[in-house]
Amino acid sequence: MIFLRYLDVCLVLATAPIVLIGGMPALGYVIGASAWLLTRAGTAFLQGRARHTSDPKVRAGLLVAGLLGRVWLVAAAIILARYAGGKDDGIMAAVLVLAAFTVYLTMSFIAGDSPLASASRTQSRPSVS
Numbered sequence: 001m002i003f004l005r006y007l008d009v010c011l012v013l014a015t016a017p018i019v020l021i022g023g024m025p026a027l028g029y030v031i032g033a034s035a036w037l038l039t040r041a042g043t044a045f046l047q048g049r050a051r052h053t054s055d056p057k058v059r060a061g062l063l064v065a066g067l068l069g070r071v072w073l074v075a076a077a078i079i080l081a082r083y084a085g086g087k088d089d090g091i092m093a094a095v096l097v098l099a100a101f102t103v104y105l106t107m108s109f110i111a112g113d114s115p116l117a118s119a120s121r122t123q124s125r126p127s128v129s
Contacts, residue, residue, distance in 0.1 A: 004111045008104035012036055012096065019092070027085035028092030035077030035093070036100045039070040 003010075012033050019029045046066035050059045074097050082090025
């Protein structure tokens, strides 16, 4: 089950030789892959912190911060790839991040590791008084 949880990371790393051998835009790949791996690690860290807190407000704040931070960082990486390299580099970064996100989202629901599922598992049962 751990393999399913990190299938998006495996996809990003496995496409490196294909990009290099195929003569595709390497700068766009490096920027997109770096942004994805950085945001993936940051999100895993924040979700872990959210699982271990008992305050629902703090949990929601951590999950929202992870989500918004991830969106901004990935968008900035795509724009950076576009202007640092060129149009092809920006497209490469965007396609890589979109493919990785699609795999991540699908596998998080299959593995039952979505932030909503983990938040509901850690909540205590309401009292019946």
